[in-house]
Amino acid sequence: MQTAKSQTFKDKANKVMGISKEDALLTKSYIFVAFAALLLGGILGLIQGLNRAGLLELPSWLNYYQVLTAHGLILVVVLTAFFTIGYFYASLSHTLGGLLPKVRTMAWIGFGLKIVGFVLAVIPIIMGDASVMYTFYPPMAAAPMFYIGLALIVVGVWMCAFGAFIQVANWRRNNKGQHVPILAYFATGVFILLFFGSVPVAIEVIVMIIPWSFGWVETINVMVARTLFWAFGHTLVNIWYLTAVSAWYVVVPKIIGGKRWSDTLTRVVIIGLVVMNITGGFHHQIIDPGIAEAVKFMHVFMSLAIGFPSLMTAWAMFAVFEKTARKQGEKGLIGWYKKMPWGDVRFLAPMIAMIAFIPAGAGGIAQSTNQLDQVVHNTMWIVGHFHLTLGMSVVMTFFGISYWLVPYISNRVLTPQINKLGVIQTWIWTIGMIFMSGAMHWVGLLGSPRRTSFTTYGDNATALSWSPYLMCLAVGGTLLIIGVLLQVYAVVNMMFFAPKGETEFPIAEEEENASKTPYWTERWGLWIVVMLLVVAMAYVIPLTEFIVNAPPGSPPYKTW
Amino acid sequence: MKMHLDEKIWLTISFGIIMIFMFFTGYQAFALDMAPPSNKEIIDPQKVDQTAPFDKPGVNKIGENEYEVIMTLQAFSFNPGNFEVPAGSTVHFTLTSKDVVHGFEVAGTNLNAMVMPGHIQKITQKFNKPGTYLVLCNEYCGAGHQAMSTTITVK
Numbered sequence: 098m099q100t101a102k103s104q105t106f107k108d109k110a111n112k113v114m115g116i117s118k119e120d121a122l123l124t125k126s127y128i129f130v131a132f133a134a135l136l137l138g139g140i141l142g143l144i145q146g147l148n149r150a151g152l153l154e155l156p157s158w159l160n161y162y163q164v165l166t167a168h169g170l171i172l173v174v175v176l177t178a179f180f181t182i183g184y185f186y187a188s189l190s191h192t193l194g195g196l197l198p199k200v201r202t203m204a205w206i207g208f209g210l211k212i213v214g215f216v217l218a219v220i221p222i223i224m225g226d227a228s229v230m231y232t233f234y235p236p237m238a239a240a241p242m243f244y245i246g247l248a249l250i251v252v253g254v255w256m257c258a259f260g261a262f263i264q265v266a267n268w269r270r271n272n273k274g275q276h277v278p279i280l281a282y283f284a285t286g287v288f289i290l291l292f293f294g295s296v297p298v299a300i301e302v303i304v305m306i307i308p309w310s311f312g313w314v315e316t317i318n319v320m321v322a323r324t325l326f327w328a329f330g331h332t333l334v335n336i337w338y339l340t341a342v343s344a345w346y347v348v349v350p351k352i353i354g355g356k357r358w359s360d361t362l363t364r365v366v367i368i369g370l371v372v373m374n375i376t377g378g379f380h381h382q383i384i385d386p387g388i389a390e391a392v393k394f395m396h397v398f399m400s401l402a403i404g405f406p407s408l409m410t411a412w413a414m415f416a417v418f419e420k421t422a423r424k425q426g427e428k429g430l431i432g433w434y435k436k437m438p439w440g441d442v443r444f445l446a447p448m449i450a451m452i453a454f455i456p457a458g459a460g461g462i463a464q465s466t467n468q469l470d471q472v473v474h475n476t477m478w479i480v481g482h483f484h485l486t487l488g489m490s491v492v493m494t495f496f497g498i499s500y501w502l503v504p505y506i507s508n509r510v511l512t513p514q515i516n517k518l519g520v521i522q523t524w525i526w527t528i529g530m531i532f533m534s535g536a537m538h539w540v541g542l543l544g545s546p547r548r549t550s551f552t553t554y555g556d557n558a559t560a561l562s563w564s565p566y567l568m569c570l571a572v573g574g575t576l577l578i579i580g581v582l583l584q585v586y587a588v589v590n591m592m593f594f595a596p597k598g599e600t601e602f603p604i605a606e607e608e609e610n611a612s613k614t615p616y617w618t619e620r621w622g623l624w625i626v627v628m629l630l631v632v633a634m635a636y637v638i639p640l641t642e643f644i645v646n647a648p649p650g651s652p653p654y655k656t657w
Numbered sequence: 658m659k660m661h662l663d664e665k666i667w668l669t670i671s672f673g674i675i676m677i678f679m680f681f682t683g684y685q686a687f688a689l690d691m692a693p694p695s696n697k698e699i700i701d702p703q704k705v706d707q708t709a710p711f712d713k714p715g716v717n718k719i720g721e722n723e724y725e726v727i728m729t730l731q732a733f734s735f736n737p738g739n740f741e742v743p744a745g746s747t748v749h750f751t752l753t754s755k756d757v758v759h760g761f762e763v764a765g766t767n768l769n770a771m772v773m774p775g776h777i778q779k780i781t782q783k784f785n786k787p788g789t790y791l792v793l794c795n796e797y798c799g800a801g802h803q804a805m806s807t808t809i810t811v812k
Contacts, residue, residue, distance in 0.1 A: 389695060412664055
């Protein structure tokens with residue numbers, strides 16, 4: 098009881114006094130790396146966009162596929178992983194009474210492992226020995242150092258995941274019978290997914306690919322490797338999405354002066370996204386050989402099921418807007434939008450991110466059904482889809498978070514000037530993405546393939562008809578690089594130059610008359626078992642078939 | 658957990674949409690025979706040239722308005738390439754890769770299949786409209802990936 102009391106006191110002190118210096122430095126470092134990655138990855142993205150439209154011929158020492166591999170790795174792995182971990186470690190520190198020293202140490206070791214891993218992976222890319230894309234499908238084989246780097250990144254992420262588990266377990270021991278604060282609950286879900294989702298890719302890289310790329314074993318089972326990759330690949334993007342969702346449920350209501358929507362529903366959505374997530378990756382293999390039609394049909398359900406929690410989220414978000422506006426005296430059916438703080442970047446960016454998720458999610462549902470996927474698989478449509486989901490819904494939410502998180506960890510404030518810059522940045526990004534992602538979707542429907550440098554296939558008439566769309570793509574990409582520069586400038590300013598002062602960590606309260614959240618939501622052990630059962634349902638049949646009915650394996654190839 | 662009536666309606670509709678998608682996907686796959694390419698035969702990826710039917714890649718007439726195309730994909734070409742079929746013919750493609758992962762896509766049709774080394778993929782299309790169709794590889798396969806294409810002429 099004594100410890101519980103002192104813990105509560107520490108919690109309160111922590112909230113009033115702001116984040117401790119050590120915890121702030123940790124998150125600052127993660128966020129700094131994330132935005133450095135945005136700058137670098139953004140520039141590489143621009144180079145690709147201009148080349149793809151036929152506007153820029155790359156010099157002989159710089160290959161399109163080399164640039165594309167680096168762009169994917171830097172933005173999909175570095176930006177998102179570092180932002181997510183930095184953001185959730187600040188959340189854990191803020192809501193659970195400061196990080197435990199050993200947890201902080203683990204997060205720093207994770208930081209080091211990820212940086213070393215990233216450098217090891219990038220060296221062969223620069224040398225031209227790893228132009229294999231961030232999906233690195235065997236039997237294309239990069240230099241072993243590339244895979245060792247990837248393995249270290251995964252181990253670094255695991256360190257952070259276990260650090261978070263220790264932190265949450267410690268709080269629960271000291272606060273028996275209580276619900277973990279909502280952001281820490283989101284963090285728990287995210288780190289569970291990060292750990293279990295990266296187990297398959299760790300097996301692929303460490304057990305299968307590394308010995309093969311060194312030549313210790315001669316051949317590899319390409320379908321097993323590919324299946325393990327996608328069990329991870331799609332989970333990864335949904336983790337960043339779940340991170341963005343945490344800000345939608347918890348932070349956005351506070352910024353508009355409202356209350357959080359049902360705590361129970363929020364936690365049920367998190368559980369749903371965690372339990373059903375890993376199996377979703379299978380829809381990347383809808384037109385693969387070697388998998389029975391019935392299995393593919395079952396997987397349509399597994400993929401579409403992930404849409405359900407998102408549809409719950411959509412309802413909850415608009416309900417919060419309406420309720421908040423009504424409290425402020427707004428009447429009428431859709432009058433709520435008049436009461437929203439559109440001039441506040443902390444609201445505007447995540448709001449547009451949410452709206453973007455309506456077409457993004459609808460496109461996702463469409464393309465995970467078998468026949469529709471066959472129309473767009475591996476075309477530019479897919480690239481448009483993940484630039485709308487990741488590049489808009491997720492990354493714009495991250496941008497919105499940065500306008501309070503960076504001042505919070507730096508003991509500075511968001512000035513009206515930077516807020517205005519943020520609003521302008523948000524609109525530039527929005528217009529750029531509409532151009533780029535819109536053009537990608539459209540030209541993809543016409544058949545233009547993804548991951549292909551500028552080509553007219555020998556002046557083929559069909560390929561030439563795609564040119565106007567690719568030009569739109571380049572226009573969008575150019576606007577986006579302006580957005581990147583403004584955003585990076587804003588982050589650097591808020592981190593090092595903005596006026597000193599207190600910034601609040603915005604967490605909305607629950608409704609006054611909220612019904613009590615049932616305690617079964619805290620039983621993560623149970624939810625993990627359910628998750629593993631779902632994973633087994635999805636993957637035991639295809640993996641067993643690939644192993645039992647395996648063709649002779651493939652030797653490594655370097656085709657670039 | 659108490660829920661508002663309109664929330665219940667919304668979630669029921671949401672679940673209904675997912676079920677409708679499931680129904681149509683299943684109906685198209687199993688009743689209309691439109692399932693995605695899912696052939697389960699295997700082959701030694703290093704002995705494609707010696708293994709039937711890929712020892713003789715080509716276009717074979719197998720019936721009235723019906724053709725079979727035995728095709729290998731390799732960095733960075735399709736074999737056979739640039740072939741013709743009469744308008745209105747149904748073409749059955751049998752595909753495999755001799756090296757890395759490739760994609761088989763014919764722009765303007767629903768022909769789209771992953772072609773993996775070690776696996777034989779099959780896909781069928783009826784070509785009604787005359788014209789020149791662009792065949793391209795839509796899975797990154799190396800330095801010459803952007804040049805990996807051919808055509809099917811329908812007369």
